[in-house]
Amino acid sequence: MDKKPEDICPEPVAVPRSPTEPLAPPLFVSSVYRCRDPDEAERLLAGEEAGYVYRRDRHPNADMLADKCRQLHAAECAAVTSSGMSALALALLSQLMSGDHVVVSGQVYGATLELFTAEAARLDITSTAVDTCDLNETDAACTRQTRLVVAETIGNPLLRVADIARLAEIAHRNDARLLIDNTLASAMLCRPLQLGADLVVESLTKITSGHSDVVLGLLCGGQEAWQRVPGVSSRWGLASSPFDCWLALRGLGTLALRVAQASQSALQVAELLAADSRVEHVYYPGLAGHPDRALAAAQLAGQFGTLVTFTLRGGRKGAAGFMAGEDAIPFYPSLGELSTTLSHPESTSHRTLPAAQRQALGISPGTIRLSVGIERTETILDAVRRGLDMAEAVAAATD
Numbered sequence: 001m002d003k004k005p006e007d008i009c010p011e012p013v014a015v016p017r018s019p020t021e022p023l024a025p026p027l028f029v030s031s032v033y034r035c036r037d038p039d040e041a042e043r044l045l046a047g048e049e050a051g052y053v054y055r056r057d058r059h060p061n062a063d064m065l066a067d068k069c070r071q072l073h074a075a076e077c078a079a080v081t082s083s084g085m086s087a088l089a090l091a092l093l094s095q096l097m098s099g100d101h102v103v104v105s106g107q108v109y110g111a112t113l114e115l116f117t118a119e120a121a122r123l124d125i126t127s128t129a130v131d132t133c134d135l136n137e138t139d140a141a142c143t144r145q146t147r148l149v150v151a152e153t154i155g156n157p158l159l160r161v162a163d164i165a166r167l168a169e170i171a172h173r174n175d176a177r178l179l180i181d182n183t184l185a186s187a188m189l190c191r192p193l194q195l196g197a198d199l200v201v202e203s204l205t206k207i208t209s210g211h212s213d214v215v216l217g218l219l220c221g222g223q224e225a226w227q228r229v230p231g232v233s234s235r236w237g238l239a240s241s242p243f244d245c246w247l248a249l250r251g252l253g254t255l256a257l258r259v260a261q262a263s264q265s266a267l268q269v270a271e272l273l274a275a276d277s278r279v280e281h282v283y284y285p286g287l288a289g290h291p292d293r294a295l296a297a298a299q300l301a302g303q304f305g306t307l308v309t310f311t312l313r314g315g316r317k318g319a320a321g322f323m324a325g326e327d328a329i330p331f332y333p334s335l336g337e338l339s340t341t342l343s344h345p346e347s348t349s350h351r352t353l354p355a356a357q358r359q360a361l362g363i364s365p366g367t368i369r370l371s372v373g374i375e376r377t378e379t380i381l382d383a384v385r386r387g388l389d390m391a392e393a394v395a396a397a398t399d
């Protein structure tokens with residue numbers, strides 16, 4: 001047949017087959033896959049036969065990434081979603097229905113708290129926000145309608161550590177499931193399912209991808225909690241982008257090295273800050289004065305994480321000074337980058353809270369949250385020392 005150029009251009013391309021396998025995973029961007037006949041289409045869509053049909057339901061790059069994460073958490077099931085928030089939405093929508101009640105830590109990520117309180121209320125799901133570090137308060141907040149307890153392995157920015165095993169006991173005694181957001185720990189420091197949690201969420205955007213170029217989420221859990229997960233993900237349209245999955249899988253290759261390097265630097269940064277009189281308080285679970293030091297030592301695989309929070313005596317001016325130098329640690333309101341960055345909770349993550357509530361959480365105008373990167377430890381310590389000098393100079397000059 002003599003094909004015309006106008007027909008050749010739009011024609012589906014034959015993907016080359018090879019008996020040899022590529023080492024790096026291919027990127028599958030196709031939104032749809034060809035079905036041979038109606039019987040095959042039905043079997044594929046019903047999940048009776050392995051294969052792909054439509055990207056919003058499943059795609060190979062999400063499956064490759066989900067399988068790695070499933071192994072990391074020793075989970076039966078894992079799903080990758082378009083963001084950390086969509087993984088949390090997937091947990092909410094798959095586990096709860098109107099009339100249910102959720103107990104949520106008041107110190108979780110701001111958008112998470114809004115999701116499980118304000119957004120959940122619109123679906124007639126009631127909630128109680130508690131301090132999940134207070135196990136009695138958490139237990140007392142559970143009602144006969146409670147189906148989910150939500151907490152974070154390590155909270156931001158004060159880096160309180162959740163006692164996952166005991167929270168799981170409380171949740172199960174009350175006929176509820178425990179959902180743990182493990183974003184700040186990553187699977188390198190903690191595997192919450194091993195400690196009794198029923199579901200784990202991570203924002204892969206942060207430490208796990210680690211290169212500040214993807215937005216993705218992860219939900220892991222056991223078979224019995226999984227029944228509604230694939231259907232909810234498909235119907236509410238929570239699927240991930242193949243390219244983001246491809247990048248995340250690439251970043252994940254160095255996760256162990258990055259977390260080990262940054263965690264050991266973070267401990268030294270915390271010790272340096274704790275010994276400096278210009279610093280009012282340091283929050284780091286590896287320091288002797290931290291309220292969860294012992295729990296962290298037992299639960300976090302011998303490391304204490306890559307974040308360090310501290311409060312400068314110089315208040316907001318001091319904080320601005322810390323960021324002001326030519327080669328200061330840069331202010332990026334996120335975490336888990338390759339390089340050391342910082343954030344300022346008062347003006348970013350916690351800006352919408354009333355000042356009194358911020359104060360009660362321990363966040364003041366001089367509070368800075370460092371996300372320690374993988375530079376040489378001495379390079380990071382030098383940058384912190386320079387920041388402290390600048391903070392002091394700026395606070396003194398404008399007084």
Ligand SMILES: *Cc1c(COP(=O)(O)O)cnc(C)c1O
Pocket residue numbers: 083084085086109112152156181183184203204205206215216217
């Ligand atoms: C960033 C973050 C999220 C939300 O993740 P996105 O990928 O930004 O949607 C949820 N929980 C924690 C602890 C986070 O730090």
